Amino acid sequence: MNNVYLSIGTNIGDREQNLKHAIKMLQGTKDITVKAISSIYETAPVGYINQPSFLNIAVFIQTALSAYETLEVCQSIENELGRVREIRWGPRIIDLDILLFNNENIEVENLMIPHPRMYERAFVLVPLHEIMQHPLTEQLRLVEASVQSMDLQKEGILKWKHINNINEFTRAEESK
Ligand SMILES: Nc1ncnc2c1ncn2[C@@H]1O[C@H](COP(=O)(O)OP(=O)(O)OP(=O)(O)O)[C@@H](O)[C@H]1O
Ligand SMILES: Nc1nc2c(c(=O)[nH]1)N=C(CO)CN2
Numbered sequence: 571m572n573n574v575y576l577s578i579g580t581n582i583g584d585r586e587q588n589l590k591h592a593i594k595m596l597q598g599t600k601d602i603t604v605k606a607i608s609s610i611y612e613t614a615p616v617g618y619i620n621q622p623s624f625l626n627i628a629v630f631i632q633t634a635l636s637a638y639e640t641l642e643v644c645q646s647i648e649n650e651l652g653r654v655r656e657i658r659w660g661p662r663i664i665d666l667d668i669l670l671f672n673n674e675n676i677e678v679e680n681l682m683i684p685h686p687r688m689y690e691r692a693f694v695l696v697p698l699h700e701i702m703q704h705p706l707t708e709q710l711r712l713v714e715a716s717v718q719s720m721d722l723q724k725e726g727i728l729k730w731k732h733i734n735n736i737n738e739f740t741r742a743e744e745s746k
Contacts, residue, residue, distance in 0.1 A: 573703070574640060575669040576629045577685070577694045581615065582663045585625040586731075588651060590739045592664050595647045596631065602643065606630040607736050608697035614726025616691060617659030625730060628669070628697035637671045641681050644668065669698060673707040684709055689716050692725035 576596075580588040589610065597604050608628040615621045633640060644666035651664045669685045676683040688694045695717045702710050733739070 571632050574631050574671050577667045579624045579626045579665045581622045581624040582661050588664050593739045601634040603632045606701040607733050608700040610731040612728045612730040613693035621661045626693045630701050692720050692727050
């Protein structure tokens with residue numbers, strides 16, 4: 571079983587619904603179990619500044635899938651939710667990135683793990699730090715050190731909604 575951390579971001583349309591849909595689709599994927607979901611954070615755009623703010627979360631999953639198969643699942647969820655690739659770092663309905671896959675370093679075409687820009691991104695590290703599971707690997711220790719050195723106000727990171735348990739997304743959907 572592989573221990574995997576994902577980052578999910580959205581800044582177009584009904585952002586909370588977009589996150590819910592993505593989580594539901596992960597939960598509905600054979601061989602993936604969603605084990606933890608961070609609070610939802612509202613975050614200032616990074617990279618391409620002239621766009622709406624994002625909602626960001628981190629998700630911890632356990633999966634029998636390989637890293638590459640997990641990437642394919644992430645991409646099919648992005649496609650299903652109607653993501654169109656336009657501006658690099660620009661607005662998006664949904665973006666799923668693989669942050670960590672066990673304690674592995676993976677560098678193949680189209681896939682780099684740990685995600686090459688994660689340690690400099692507060693919108694990734696803050697939610698990730700919230701759901702880190704023990705034992706702390708070398709990579710998770712680095713997350714801890716990086717997040718502690720960041721000024722979250724300066725980085726534009728605001729806790730937007732606390733998620734008490736992982737079924738909250740699904741249940742809220744059903745009660746509509
Ligand atoms: N760890 C990873 N997780 C997800 N995609 C990855 C990863 N490493 C490499 N990629 C590749 O990156 C490609 C571009 O991803 P995407 O368009 O989501 O980039 P982005 O989200 O705009 O920018 P960034 O990569 O800086 O977050 C994907 O098609 C995928 O093949
Ligand atoms: N705050 C924030 N900024 C971003 C994000 C994101 O998810 N959140 N994703 C990007 C492309 O990966 C570029 N910039």
